[in-house]
Amino acid sequence: MPDWKNEIRKRLEALGIEPAREIGMIEELSQHLEQHYEDLLSGGADEKAATEAVLGELANSDLLASGLTSTGLAPKQDPEPQAALPSGNPVRDFMRDLRHGLRTLRKTPGFSVFAVLTLALGIGASTTVFTIVNTLLLHPLPVEDPGGLVAIYTISSAKNAGKSGGLLPSSYLNLKDYRSRNQVFSELSGYTPPLVMTLKRSAGPQRIFGQLVTQNYFETLGLRAAKGRFFFPSENSTPGSAPVAVLSFASWQGKFGGAPDIVGRALEINGASFTVIGIAPKGFIGVSDVFGPDVWLPSTMAAQVLPAELHNALSDRGKPLFHAVARLKPGVSGSTAQANLRTIAATLQQAYPRDNESRTVSVQPITSELFSSTGGENGIAFGSAGLLAIVGFVLLIACSNVANLLLARITARKQEISVRLAIGASRGRVVRQLLAESVLLGLLGGVAGFAIGYEGCQLLWSLRPPDVVDNLVAPRLDMTVFIFAFLVSIATAFVFGVIPAIRASKTDVIEGLREETRIAGLGTKSVMFGNALLVGQVALSLVALVVAALFLRSIQRAYQIDPGFDTRHLAVFMMNPEQAGYNESRTKAFYRDVEERVSTLPGIAQASWASNMPFWSNPSRGFAIEGREQQRKSQALMSVVNTVDLGYFKVMNVPVLKGRDFADTDRQESRPVAIVNDYLARKYWPGGGALGSRIRLSGDAQPRLVIGVVKTTNYTTLGEAPQACVYLPLRQNFASGMTLYVRSAADPTSILNEVQREVRSVGPQLEISDIRTGDKIINQVLFIQKIGVGLLGVFGLLALALASVGLYGIMAYSVHRRQREIGVRMAMGAEQGAVLSLILRRGMKLVGTGIAIGLVASLLIARVLARMLYGLSPADPISLAGASVVLILVAFVACYIPARMASRLDPMAALREG
């Protein structure tokens, strides 16, 4: 027997009849044919004859088409094929399902817009975070074949030194030897960290960051200039002979307005004139994941731009200023390269024992250098994974909201689905068709989400500190992010679409087809599923809220961390007289005059000079303790070194614990002295005895007498592990660039202008490159953490908003579904209050379950996050309780509104409609 339905469908599909009506017609007409066929068989006809006779009825199918068209059932245009049955071509079926889905969604614009917006928020949040991951973690170095690059560090060769020596830069001369003697690298180049420099402009001096690089730097990285050229080998031959500069793309755009004639222009940097020869490619900010220079200068120009104490950086093996990046020859592994370089390092150690004693090299993946400023690759991967997890939660909440909406929609479409099943569509086919609708929702949500993600990134990046906008990495919203958003959209569609679709396909055909059947709502299983979703949503949003609360509290704690010095009344002014052309004696006079004048200003308690900015120091200089060189020859001692003027410890409110402060008598011609911090003193003189001992810093000809011990403070970041620090008196250790530290009697912002005026009056040509009050110093240390907390806060609120909307939706729907029951209760005499509390109790019971699960999950997750929290227990009761209370309050409102509606139902109307 032929498939009569298929015969009819083939003849109707081109007519574009409205789907539900078409399904009905297929059923009606095929029944007719089938009964005719059966009658013919029972009348004695054989199967063949019966089939021919019945098909004969359809012979004139044009009549059917024209007949239906004339009744207006089939529109004349729109030849869209419509059917629930498979055509045998999966692509065609899928496209047909999509078109059908689009029409279905268009019929319920309210639902569609809400679902798309909900998904867009979830996908948008994920896209924003993924863009950060993409920028920092996946594409941190936009150069040719980054996998072939390695970083080379100087390290302590001592076996027992562990990691305490850290990864250090190398001296220029050592690098030169590594480069000329190695057999493992095709290129090896060096670069300094971004150094503060002064660019002279018509509007006044401007602070920029410059990096000295060896001539082959760009070649090593395999970069091509966006404009102009990079350095020629000849520009690396004679010191001081190549006053040329390469600008970063962002700086060219930001500081020079993208001037087309930039190449060839002269720039005055630190008092020396440089000609711009090229622009680095867009997005390249050097070998760093977040912060890069404005300008690259040839290393041979060191004497022209570096501070006086580093003028000999190219000729002194004891001045480790250069980081090294090298490209491995094909087929050479990192360990082979390291073995080769260690041989060279051993030779250098023998040849130059004073500077290279107990020093060797370490070859590391380039990523270790890239992420060195952001807590290492693991740190940044951990942070990114945490953020991704939280946005994943937000997305899951959005998905469960949409899944719930879809479940409710199934009720309304029960009949349509039943008809599809009745005329022979398989359950799989129905699932596919409903999934096509979900995919459409997901894709639309994805498009809107991508836009939200883009805006989110722009907003995030607009929060950059304004003075370094050209130096920070730019968000990388590329194909990878687009593919991510696309895949997330599709995956999302399956997550929220599969269960409702499977539920729908299990519709009872007979039940669904009965026109008389009142729509009774979802089955028990669907209700349970909806409740499970609700509990899950509450749990997930509690986790998101708890994490946000923990980090918020943690950063509050961070502000309370005592860095060891007083930041409340502190202001610092960074300047470099040498860059304004001052010689040493003029600079010394400048320091003295400024200090004198500023100290006498009203409202100022103290002023002094120091070479280091707060939180900008690293243990970068080696030292030896006199008399212990022999025993401790193999141990590298590293320390933060800070050159300070008289009164510095008073300005910083750092107590001198033993011995004395620097005095006016500690001069160039007197005995060299130093002050060490408490940590260093305890570590190397556990039984006391630091005072009166002598230490020699690397590069120093003479040892220094330790005359005092001061309290240990934070040098690199807030709440750090204690580090050794050696203080040197300015009068014995001249530095050309210093920072003026001022302690004010009241709010330091009130004295900023006064101090600047005094500095200008002493040195009118001088630029103050950076001014910070104590608050700003702390804010900048916590900048990344604050951005992170801000993001977590936004995501936590988003999760709360989505979950409460979902909660409201579920409660409102459940009230609607149970209208009749409520009507009966009220007709039987239940009070409004009783109904209200009944509904509220049911809702809050689910909320309570969700919160219990969420609390357990939060405790587990917070334990993982513990190492990122500043002195805060992962089980911080305030965060846990605070987040729970907020969630309970919001959930209560979301339940209360539908409950109140229920309690105000007119029992008679509810019974009629219910």
Added chain:
Amino acid sequence: MEAESPDREWKKGSAELLILSLLEQQPRHGYDICKLITARSGGALTFHVTTLYPLLSRLEARGLVQGRWVEKADQRRRRYYSLTPSGRKVLASQRKSWQDFVLAIGRVMGTENA
């Protein structure tokens, strides 16, 4: 509608009337209507799927009949058509004019033959 015999035009004009009259006593499904027309006309009139259902749809669209899916015990569910009040009125008036017409024709033909 197809015409085999008698004349196609006659059948065309009378198809609506035939369907409406068959629905006068009780609601019927499409196949039932077809069978009754064939049986009662002694095979002289036959309706096919391709003609009957467009016609039913047209009658339904004009509000003369109403189709409704009905499920009866031990039977597959079927779409039954029943006359609407306005269908009854139209039937009454069509039947009257048909009878008048037949009478008139009969008179004319009778006169001729006489």
